[in-house]
Amino acid sequence: MLSVIIGFMIIAAIVAIHAKDLLSAIIAQGFVGYGLVICFLMLKAPDLAIVQIVVETITLIIMVAVVLDSSRKELEVSFDRRQAGTIAASFLFIMVLLLYFNRAISGLNHFGGHSLRMSEAYVTGAASQTGALNLVTGVLWDFRGYDTLGEATVLFTAAIGVITIIRLVGKK
Amino acid sequence: MSVIVKKIAQLMSGLIFVYGIYIITHGHLTPGGGFAGGALVAGAFILLILANGSEYIKLKRQEEGSSVVESAAVLMALVLATAGLVAGSLVFFNNYLPEGIPGQLISAGTIPLYNIFIGTEVAAALITIFLALVIYKEEISK
Numbered sequence: 306m307l308s309v310i311i312g313f314m315i316i317a318a319i320v321a322i323h324a325k326d327l328l329s330a331i332i333a334q335g336f337v338g339y340g341l342v343i344c345f346l347m348l349k350a351p352d353l354a355i356v357q358i359v360v361e362t363i364t365l366i367i368m369v370a371v372v373l374d375s376s377r378k379e380l381e382v383s384f385d386r387r388q389a390g391t392i393a394a395s396f397l398f399i400m401v402l403l404l405y406f407n408r409a410i411s412g413l414n415h416f417g418g419h420s421l422r423m424s425e426a427y428v429t430g431a432a433s434q435t436g437a438l439n440l441v442t443g444v445l446w447d448f449r450g451y452d453t454l455g456e457a458t459v460l461f462t463a464a465i466g467v468i469t470i471i472r473l474v475g476k477k
Numbered sequence: 478m479s480v481i482v483k484k485i486a487q488l489m490s491g492l493i494f495v496y497g498i499y500i501i502t503h504g505h506l507t508p509g510g511g512f513a514g515g516a517l518v519a520g521a522f523i524l525l526i527l528a529n530g531s532e533y534i535k536l537k538r539q540e541e542g543s544s545v546v547e548s549a550a551v552l553m554a555l556v557l558a559t560a561g562l563v564a565g566s567l568v569f570f571n572n573y574l575p576e577g578i579p580g581q582l583i584s585a586g587t588i589p590l591y592n593i594f595i596g597t598e599v600a601a602a603l604i605t606i607f608l609a610l611v612i613y614k615e616e617i618s619k
Contacts, residue, residue: 436576437505450570
């Protein structure tokens, strides 16, 4: 079932690249995104699925608005001989990436089978190692402190951005 | 807004504020923490402003104050994390304070301090964004 959805997603991605009409390309791209939502649900990650639904819907709305406001026709890009080096370099990079991906994936569990090594260590060791009874806070501020610092910085940056853009009138 | 809404908002916002402080300071014992508690504290102020209108507080000074508090809180969290490099083993985000007895209010080393700083940061950031939007609307309508 999962592989069927992933197969449809791959077909939709190819359609999105080759479609002449940009609106149909966006619809095919939305198919990929919502297929990913179903994949997340089937892999038992409902929180990721909710985030993916929100992000996918917002992205689709923005892209549809951009396409309706500009042009539905695809730009004609002709092949240039100077691009040959770039294409060869990206092909080489993709091959190296696939090689290392293949070597890394051989050590993982089979697709969809969860490996609980890390979360077991968190659940059994968090309270005794950090001294925090709330395991979530213990993980957030001890084991994964970098992650939480990044989250706090995102909010900080958002506030700075809002002040910079919105308060331009008053500070003039 | 009518008198009823204003009075109820003034009565409730104190309770919401205290509950937010509780969520922040007990973040290592009960569900919640800096992010949830900070949003509650910000909500108490936003409720007051929504009920009483923007003349209720001196808007311009408040926005500057909250943005300074926000930046200072992030800076303090960073200083606390960097202090782990100096104290004990050389690890960023090292939990160098004693763990104490799990279940007591003062335990879990640096985690409650991080929660307090991040709670302050989240509350100040949300208030700053809200006030920036309110002030923008005031200045546009003038």
